[in-house]
Amino acid sequence: MQKLAPIAMLTLVAAACWPLPGATQVMRCTDPATGKVTYTDGACHRGDAVREVQPRQTPEEIAQERQQAAEALERMHERQQQEARQRRDAEQAERAARNAQPLARYDxxxxxxxxxxxxxxxxxxxxxxxxxxxxxxxxxxxxxxxxxxxxxxxxxxxxxxxxSYRPAYAPPYYGPPMAVRPLPPRPAPPPPRREIANCNVFRCYDGQGNVYPR
Incomplete structure (x- = not known):
């Protein structure tokens, strides 16, 4: 079902609510022979069953209906303007919310x-x-x-x-390790010289009785 534009809708409402001249009284005419039903704002054919559908309106009633139709059109126009304002406000609020959101910061x-x-x-x-x-x-x-x-x-x-306000730090100096060479072993002192007491052809003797080859 297609939606009607606001102007077209207002036109239809005005046409439906606004009473036309000559349509103030409607008669229902029924043919007794065929049963055919017709409506007219004048007189029915002779012999037809007649029933008044809409009675004739007085000028005051016609004026009242026209006023009611005009008020209905005005209320419809106000409602449409209010809906348009609400949509506009909602769109502005949505745009403001999007702009207010901070952009994702690079961390x-x-x-x-x-x-x-x-x-x-x-x-x-x-x-x-x-x-x-x-x-x-x-x-x-x-x-x-x-x-x-x-x-x-x-x-x-x-x-x-x-x-920059921190005190300067002087790193300690670590020199290269020193190689310590061990000293060579000291030779053993020579034994004390023995006093030779006497000698023969083959060997000698000291005062303690030790024998030495000659």
């Missing part, structure tokens, strides 16, 4: 670059305390890379500003 903390920088920082932290001379330098570099990858530009600027 650098969820990026792949941030994840890699955090993993590198964890690896550097895990290697601390092994006596390397550049431990603090590597830690500061890894921390700065993680901040740069995971923070927004404003947060990174604040972090850098607070980092």
């Amino acid at each position: 650098p903390a969820q990026s792949a670059q941030c994840q890699r920088a955090r993993q590198n920082l964890q690896q550097v932290l895990a290697g601390m305390g092994q006596g390397m001379y550049d431990e603090q330098t590597r830690l500061d570099t890894a921390q700065r890379q993680a901040d740069l990858a995971c923070l927004s530009p404003a947060d990174y600027a604040r972090t850098e500003g607070s980092r």
Whole structure:
């Protein structure tokens, strides 16, 4: 079923409600021979059964009907204007709600670059305390890379500003290990010289009775 446009609907309502001149009285005429029924605003044929369908209206009644029809048209027009305003307000509210919704902000903390920088920082932290001379330098570099990858530009600027007020850290110097060469073993001192008491052709004797080959 097709929908009627508002103007066409108003026209139909006006045509239905507005009484026409000459249609103020309607008679129902029935032919007794054939049973045919006709309606007229005049007189029926002779012999027809006559019944008044709509009585004749007075000028006051006609004026009242016209006023009622005009009021009905005005109410319909007001209702249509109200519905149009409601639709317009609903569309404006929907557009305002869409515009009020903040756009999805890019979160650098969820990026792949941030994840890699955090993993590198964890690896550097895990290697601390092994006596390397550049431990603090590597830690500061890894921390700065993680901040740069995971923070927004404003947060990174604040972090850098607070980092500049930290006291400078001088990493301790660890020199290369010294190779200690062991000293060669000292030779045993020679035994004290024995005093030879006497000798014969083959051997000698000291004062303690020890024998030495000659």
